[in-house]
Amino acid sequence: MRPIIRNIFLLTLLTMLPSLAGAQFPIRLPKIPSIKSSPQTTATPAKNDRLAQAGVREAFYDESKRPLSDVAVFMRAYDPNLSGNTSINTPNNAAEWAALMTRMEALDKICKKYPNLTNDPAYPSNSINGSPVIWCAIAADRVALEKKTRGGVTDAQAATYVRVWRMETDKAVNDEKGWIYNKVQRMLFDPNWKTEEFAEIQKRYAKDGLGTPSMSIFDAIEPDLAKVRERIDRDSKTNSWEKPPYSEPAMESFFKTKLLANPYFKGIQVLKIGSNYSNWRVFKNSIGIPTNQYKRGLYLAKLSGQNGLCQIREWIVKQEYIGGGKFGPSLVESYSQAGIYAKCQ
Numbered sequence: 001m002r003p004i005i006r007n008i009f010l011l012t013l014l015t016m017l018p019s020l021a022g023a024q025f026p027i028r029l030p031k032i033p034s035i036k037s038s039p040q041t042t043a044t045p046a047k048n049d050r051l052a053q054a055g056v057r058e059a060f061y062d063e064s065k066r067p068l069s070d071v072a073v074f075m076r077a078y079d080p081n082l083s084g085n086t087s088i089n090t091p092n093n094a095a096e097w098a099a100l101m102t103r104m105e106a107l108d109k110i111c112k113k114y115p116n117l118t119n120d121p122a123y124p125s126n127s128i129n130g131s132p133v134i135w136c137a138i139a140a141d142r143v144a145l146e147k148k149t150r151g152g153v154t155d156a157q158a159a160t161y162v163r164v165w166r167m168e169t170d171k172a173v174n175d176e177k178g179w180i181y182n183k184v185q186r187m188l189f190d191p192n193w194k195t196e197e198f199a200e201i202q203k204r205y206a207k208d209g210l211g212t213p214s215m216s217i218f219d220a221i222e223p224d225l226a227k228v229r230e231r232i233d234r235d236s237k238t239n240s241w242e243k244p245p246y247s248e249p250a251m252e253s254f255f256k257t258k259l260l261a262n263p264y265f266k267g268i269q270v271l272k273i274g275s276n277y278s279n280w281r282v283f284k285n286s287i288g289i290p291t292n293q294y295k296r297g298l299y300l301a302k303l304s305g306q307n308g309l310c311q312i313r314e315w316i317v318k319q320e321y322i323g324g325g326k327f328g329p330s331l332v333e334s335y336s337q338a339g340i341y342a343k344c345q
Helices: 002-022 045-064 068-078 094-111 132-140 142-174 182-189 193-207 215-238 249-261
Strands: 179-181 269-275 281-284 290-302 310-323 331-334 338-342
Touching: 045 094, 045 132, 068 094, 068 132, 068 142, 094 132, 094 142, 132 142, 142 179, 142 182, 142 193, 142 215, 179 182, 179 215, 182 215, 182 338, 193 215, 215 338, 249 269, 249 290, 249 310, 249 331
Parallel strands: none
Antiparallel strands: 179 338, 269 290, 281 290, 290 310, 310 331, 310 338
16 A cells, blocks of 8 residues: 555656746845945034144143142132142242242233133132133233232231130139139230231231231130130139248248249239148159158238239249269249139238
8 A cells, every 4th residue: 555655656746847837936035224424423513623722731731840839829719619639839938928929920921921821620610629710810810819918827827826826724713722823923014025926926927927026916716805804804813822831931031032033023012921731742763762852831922013903823932953862953944834723811
Protein backbone atom coordinates (compact mmCIF):
# COMPACT_ATOMS: atom_id res chain seq x y z
CA MET A 1 0.00 0.00 0.00
CA ARG A 2 2.71 2.41 0.78
CA PRO A 3 4.27 2.55 -2.80
CA ILE A 4 0.80 3.17 -4.27
CA ILE A 5 0.09 6.11 -1.85
CA ARG A 6 3.47 7.72 -2.60
CA ASN A 7 2.81 7.55 -6.33
CA ILE A 8 -0.60 9.17 -5.95
CA PHE A 9 0.95 12.08 -3.95
CA LEU A 10 3.65 12.71 -6.56
CA LEU A 11 1.06 12.79 -9.38
CA THR A 12 -1.02 15.35 -7.48
CA LEU A 13 1.99 17.59 -6.87
CA LEU A 14 2.99 17.53 -10.54
CA THR A 15 -0.47 18.67 -11.59
CA MET A 16 -0.17 21.77 -9.25
CA LEU A 17 3.25 23.00 -10.41
CA PRO A 18 2.07 25.11 -13.35
CA SER A 19 -0.30 27.14 -11.16
CA LEU A 20 2.38 27.61 -8.50
CA ALA A 21 4.86 28.81 -11.07
CA GLY A 22 2.51 31.54 -12.31
CA ALA A 23 1.58 32.83 -8.86
CA GLN A 24 3.09 36.09 -7.49
CA PHE A 25 4.00 36.34 -3.83
CA PRO A 26 4.79 39.87 -2.41
CA ILE A 27 8.16 40.16 -0.65
CA ARG A 28 8.39 42.75 2.14
CA LEU A 29 11.89 44.10 2.75
CA PRO A 30 12.65 46.09 5.97
CA LYS A 31 13.05 49.80 5.50
CA ILE A 32 16.63 51.01 5.96
CA PRO A 33 16.90 54.55 7.40
CA SER A 34 18.50 57.01 5.06
CA ILE A 35 22.00 58.11 6.04
CA LYS A 36 22.46 61.87 6.27
CA SER A 37 25.82 63.53 6.20
CA SER A 38 26.73 65.48 9.44
CA PRO A 39 26.97 69.24 8.93
CA GLN A 40 30.26 70.96 9.85
CA THR A 41 30.23 72.39 13.46
CA THR A 42 30.19 76.21 13.44
CA ALA A 43 30.19 78.64 16.43
CA THR A 44 27.06 80.65 17.05
CA PRO A 45 27.26 84.46 17.22
CA ALA A 46 26.51 84.31 20.98
CA LYS A 47 29.35 81.89 21.59
CA ASN A 48 31.72 83.99 19.53
CA ASP A 49 30.74 87.01 21.61
CA ARG A 50 31.42 85.20 24.88
CA LEU A 51 34.81 84.05 23.66
CA ALA A 52 35.66 87.59 22.62
CA GLN A 53 34.62 88.96 26.03
CA ALA A 54 36.71 86.36 27.83
CA GLY A 55 39.68 87.33 25.71
CA VAL A 56 39.27 91.01 26.57
CA ARG A 57 39.10 90.15 30.28
CA GLU A 58 42.25 88.05 30.12
CA ALA A 59 44.12 90.82 28.35
CA PHE A 60 42.92 93.30 30.99
CA TYR A 61 43.91 90.95 33.82
CA ASP A 62 47.38 90.54 32.37
CA GLU A 63 47.96 94.27 32.03
CA SER A 64 46.38 95.34 35.33
CA LYS A 65 48.01 92.51 37.35
CA ARG A 66 44.61 91.71 38.91
CA PRO A 67 44.50 94.54 41.52
CA LEU A 68 41.68 92.93 43.50
CA SER A 69 43.16 93.53 46.98
CA ASP A 70 43.57 97.24 46.24
CA VAL A 71 40.10 97.65 44.78
CA ALA A 72 38.55 95.78 47.71
CA VAL A 73 39.61 98.62 50.03
CA PHE A 74 36.88 100.77 48.45
CA MET A 75 34.22 98.15 47.69
CA ARG A 76 31.96 98.83 50.70
CA ALA A 77 32.07 102.56 50.07
CA TYR A 78 31.16 101.88 46.44
CA ASP A 79 28.39 99.38 47.26
CA PRO A 80 27.67 98.08 50.79
CA ASN A 81 26.27 94.87 49.28
CA LEU A 82 29.53 93.87 47.61
CA SER A 83 31.44 90.93 49.03
CA GLY A 84 34.20 88.66 47.89
CA ASN A 85 36.97 86.25 48.66
CA THR A 86 40.09 88.36 48.84
CA SER A 87 42.54 90.03 51.20
CA ILE A 88 42.16 93.79 51.62
CA ASN A 89 45.25 96.02 51.53
CA THR A 90 43.88 98.71 53.86
CA PRO A 91 46.57 101.40 54.29
CA ASN A 92 47.98 102.04 57.77
CA ASN A 93 49.28 105.56 57.27
CA ALA A 94 49.22 108.57 54.97
CA ALA A 95 52.10 107.32 52.84
CA GLU A 96 50.34 104.01 52.19
CA TRP A 97 47.13 105.82 51.25
CA ALA A 98 49.05 107.95 48.77
CA ALA A 99 50.66 104.85 47.25
CA LEU A 100 47.27 103.15 46.95
CA MET A 101 45.76 106.16 45.19
CA THR A 102 48.66 106.18 42.74
CA ARG A 103 47.96 102.55 41.90
CA MET A 104 44.25 103.30 41.49
CA GLU A 105 45.06 106.14 39.08
CA ALA A 106 47.20 103.76 37.03
CA LEU A 107 44.34 101.24 37.01
CA ASP A 108 41.95 103.90 35.75
CA LYS A 109 44.24 104.58 32.78
CA ILE A 110 44.37 100.88 31.94
CA CYS A 111 40.58 100.60 32.19
CA LYS A 112 40.11 103.31 29.58
CA LYS A 113 41.93 101.06 27.09
CA TYR A 114 39.25 98.37 27.46
CA PRO A 115 35.87 99.98 26.68
CA ASN A 116 34.32 96.57 25.90
CA LEU A 117 35.31 95.04 29.24
CA THR A 118 32.68 92.80 30.86
CA ASN A 119 32.31 90.98 34.16
CA ASP A 120 32.83 87.22 34.34
CA PRO A 121 29.35 85.60 34.27
CA ALA A 122 30.66 82.76 36.42
CA TYR A 123 30.54 85.05 39.49
CA PRO A 124 27.49 86.51 41.29
CA SER A 125 26.63 90.10 40.43
CA ASN A 126 27.43 91.26 43.98
CA SER A 127 30.89 89.66 44.05
CA ILE A 128 34.01 91.78 43.73
CA ASN A 129 35.75 88.70 42.34
CA GLY A 130 35.56 88.41 38.58
CA SER A 131 34.02 91.90 38.25
CA PRO A 132 36.58 94.07 36.43
CA VAL A 133 33.83 96.47 35.34
CA ILE A 134 33.28 97.27 39.03
CA TRP A 135 37.03 97.58 39.55
CA CYS A 136 37.17 100.18 36.81
CA ALA A 137 34.17 102.07 38.19
CA ILE A 138 35.90 102.22 41.58
CA ALA A 139 39.16 103.39 40.01
CA ALA A 140 37.32 106.13 38.11
CA ASP A 141 35.61 107.37 41.30
CA ARG A 142 38.66 106.84 43.51
CA VAL A 143 38.86 110.37 44.95
CA ALA A 144 35.32 110.40 46.35
CA LEU A 145 35.58 106.79 47.45
CA GLU A 146 38.87 107.44 49.26
CA LYS A 147 37.26 110.20 51.30
CA LYS A 148 34.31 107.98 52.15
CA THR A 149 36.47 104.95 52.92
CA ARG A 150 38.89 106.85 55.11
CA GLY A 151 35.95 108.38 56.90
CA GLY A 152 34.68 104.89 57.62
CA VAL A 153 38.10 103.83 58.90
CA THR A 154 38.17 106.94 61.08
CA ASP A 155 34.76 106.08 62.50
CA ALA A 156 35.92 102.53 63.15
CA GLN A 157 39.01 103.79 64.98
CA ALA A 158 36.88 106.10 67.10
CA ALA A 159 34.57 103.21 67.90
CA THR A 160 37.59 101.22 69.10
CA TYR A 161 38.47 103.89 71.67
CA VAL A 162 34.88 104.08 72.85
CA ARG A 163 34.71 100.29 73.15
CA VAL A 164 37.83 100.22 75.38
CA TRP A 165 36.49 103.03 77.60
CA ARG A 166 33.15 101.28 77.85
CA MET A 167 34.81 98.06 79.00
CA GLU A 168 36.36 100.00 81.89
CA THR A 169 33.12 101.70 82.89
CA ASP A 170 31.21 98.41 82.67
CA LYS A 171 33.64 96.82 85.13
CA ALA A 172 33.14 99.74 87.51
CA VAL A 173 29.37 99.51 87.36
CA ASN A 174 29.17 95.72 87.69
CA ASP A 175 32.02 94.80 90.05
CA GLU A 176 30.53 92.90 92.99
CA LYS A 177 32.77 94.51 95.61
CA GLY A 178 32.67 97.95 94.07
CA TRP A 179 36.27 98.28 92.88
CA ILE A 180 36.62 101.25 90.53
CA TYR A 181 39.95 101.41 88.72
CA ASN A 182 42.17 104.46 88.54
CA LYS A 183 41.54 104.96 84.83
CA VAL A 184 37.81 105.34 85.37
CA GLN A 185 38.44 107.62 88.35
CA ARG A 186 40.53 109.81 86.07
CA MET A 187 37.75 109.81 83.47
CA LEU A 188 35.38 111.09 86.14
CA PHE A 189 37.48 113.54 88.16
CA ASP A 190 40.64 114.56 86.27
CA PRO A 191 40.00 117.62 84.03
CA ASN A 192 43.16 116.82 82.07
CA TRP A 193 42.07 113.31 81.13
CA LYS A 194 40.23 114.24 77.93
CA THR A 195 42.99 116.61 76.82
CA GLU A 196 45.72 114.03 77.34
CA GLU A 197 43.69 111.21 75.83
CA PHE A 198 42.75 113.33 72.83
CA ALA A 199 46.41 114.18 72.20
CA GLU A 200 47.19 110.46 72.00
CA ILE A 201 44.25 109.90 69.68
CA GLN A 202 45.48 112.67 67.39
CA LYS A 203 48.91 111.05 67.20
CA ARG A 204 47.35 107.72 66.27
CA TYR A 205 45.13 109.27 63.63
CA ALA A 206 48.06 111.12 62.09
CA LYS A 207 50.16 107.95 62.04
CA ASP A 208 47.36 105.99 60.36
CA GLY A 209 46.55 108.76 57.89
CA LEU A 210 43.02 109.19 59.23
CA GLY A 211 42.79 112.97 59.26
CA THR A 212 41.68 114.94 62.32
CA PRO A 213 39.49 113.40 65.02
CA SER A 214 36.76 115.31 66.83
CA MET A 215 36.35 115.87 70.55
CA SER A 216 32.82 114.56 70.09
CA ILE A 217 34.40 111.12 70.35
CA PHE A 218 33.97 111.42 74.13
CA ASP A 219 30.23 112.03 73.93
CA ALA A 220 29.49 108.34 73.40
CA ILE A 221 30.63 107.33 76.90
CA GLU A 222 28.88 110.06 78.89
CA PRO A 223 25.86 107.81 79.65
CA ASP A 224 28.26 105.11 80.90
CA LEU A 225 30.13 107.56 83.13
CA ALA A 226 26.80 108.71 84.54
CA LYS A 227 26.14 105.14 85.71
CA VAL A 228 29.53 105.04 87.45
CA ARG A 229 28.75 108.32 89.21
CA GLU A 230 25.48 106.84 90.45
CA ARG A 231 27.34 103.87 91.94
CA ILE A 232 29.94 106.06 93.61
CA ASP A 233 27.22 108.23 95.13
CA ARG A 234 25.46 105.15 96.49
CA ASP A 235 28.61 103.38 97.78
CA SER A 236 29.91 106.55 99.45
CA LYS A 237 26.82 106.54 101.64
CA THR A 238 26.53 102.82 102.38
CA ASN A 239 30.05 101.32 102.52
CA SER A 240 31.96 101.62 105.80
CA TRP A 241 35.61 101.19 106.72
CA GLU A 242 36.42 97.98 108.53
CA LYS A 243 39.80 97.98 110.18
CA PRO A 244 42.04 95.07 109.13
CA PRO A 245 42.92 92.58 111.88
CA TYR A 246 46.55 93.66 112.43
CA SER A 247 48.63 96.76 112.90
CA GLU A 248 52.20 97.22 111.65
CA PRO A 249 53.11 100.80 112.61
CA ALA A 250 56.60 100.75 111.08
CA MET A 251 55.52 99.27 107.76
CA GLU A 252 52.35 101.38 107.60
CA SER A 253 54.41 104.52 108.21
CA PHE A 254 56.86 103.47 105.49
CA PHE A 255 54.05 103.01 103.01
CA LYS A 256 52.36 106.33 103.89
CA THR A 257 55.64 108.19 103.37
CA LYS A 258 56.05 106.70 99.89
CA LEU A 259 52.40 107.30 99.03
CA LEU A 260 52.47 110.99 99.95
CA ALA A 261 55.63 111.45 97.88
CA ASN A 262 54.08 109.89 94.77
CA PRO A 263 53.13 112.64 92.23
CA TYR A 264 50.12 110.63 91.07
CA PHE A 265 48.58 110.86 94.53
CA LYS A 266 49.45 114.50 95.16
CA GLY A 267 47.21 115.93 97.88
CA ILE A 268 45.97 112.55 99.15
CA GLN A 269 45.00 112.18 102.79
CA VAL A 270 45.30 108.83 104.57
CA LEU A 271 42.56 108.67 107.19
CA LYS A 272 42.96 105.10 108.43
CA ILE A 273 45.31 102.18 107.72
CA GLY A 274 45.75 98.58 108.84
CA SER A 275 47.53 95.32 107.97
CA ASN A 276 46.14 91.99 106.85
CA TYR A 277 49.20 89.96 107.94
CA SER A 278 50.86 89.71 111.32
CA ASN A 279 54.09 88.51 109.72
CA TRP A 280 55.77 88.55 106.32
CA ARG A 281 54.37 86.11 103.79
CA VAL A 282 57.33 84.37 102.16
CA PHE A 283 57.10 83.13 98.57
CA LYS A 284 59.39 80.41 97.23
CA ASN A 285 60.23 79.06 93.80
CA SER A 286 59.62 75.50 92.58
CA ILE A 287 62.71 74.15 94.34
CA GLY A 288 61.93 75.77 97.68
CA ILE A 289 64.25 78.78 97.57
CA PRO A 290 62.68 82.07 98.79
CA THR A 291 62.11 84.74 96.12
CA ASN A 292 60.51 87.55 98.13
CA GLN A 293 58.25 88.32 101.08
CA TYR A 294 55.14 90.51 101.30
CA LYS A 295 53.05 92.49 103.72
CA ARG A 296 49.74 93.97 102.68
CA GLY A 297 46.80 95.83 104.10
CA LEU A 298 44.11 98.44 103.47
CA TYR A 299 43.86 102.18 103.90
CA LEU A 300 41.01 104.69 103.81
CA ALA A 301 41.96 107.77 101.83
CA LYS A 302 40.57 111.02 100.54
CA LEU A 303 41.98 111.79 97.10
CA SER A 304 42.45 115.35 95.95
CA GLY A 305 39.99 116.65 93.37
CA GLN A 306 37.25 114.11 94.08
CA ASN A 307 34.81 116.41 95.83
CA GLY A 308 35.74 115.18 99.31
CA LEU A 309 34.89 111.54 98.56
CA CYS A 310 36.73 108.72 100.34
CA GLN A 311 37.70 105.27 99.19
CA ILE A 312 39.25 102.09 100.54
CA ARG A 313 42.43 101.03 98.77
CA GLU A 314 44.99 98.25 99.15
CA TRP A 315 48.70 98.60 99.88
CA ILE A 316 51.46 96.01 99.32
CA VAL A 317 55.10 96.20 100.43
CA LYS A 318 57.67 93.57 99.49
CA GLN A 319 61.31 92.65 100.11
CA GLU A 320 63.38 90.70 97.56
CA TYR A 321 65.39 87.71 98.78
CA ILE A 322 69.14 88.44 98.54
CA GLY A 323 70.44 85.08 99.79
CA GLY A 324 71.89 83.77 103.00
CA GLY A 325 68.51 83.88 104.66
CA LYS A 326 68.29 87.65 104.19
CA PHE A 327 65.93 89.98 102.34
CA GLY A 328 66.62 93.37 100.82
CA PRO A 329 65.07 96.76 101.65
CA SER A 330 61.33 97.33 101.63
CA LEU A 331 59.75 98.46 98.35
CA VAL A 332 56.19 99.50 97.57
CA GLU A 333 54.78 96.82 95.30
CA SER A 334 51.36 98.44 94.88
CA TYR A 335 49.58 101.65 95.81
CA SER A 336 46.44 99.91 94.49
CA GLN A 337 45.02 100.23 91.00
CA ALA A 338 41.47 100.69 92.24
CA GLY A 339 39.37 101.82 95.17
CA ILE A 340 36.04 101.06 96.82
CA TYR A 341 34.14 104.25 97.66
CA ALA A 342 33.00 104.43 101.26
CA LYS A 343 32.03 106.84 104.00
CA CYS A 344 34.73 109.19 105.26
CA GLN A 345 35.29 108.09 108.87
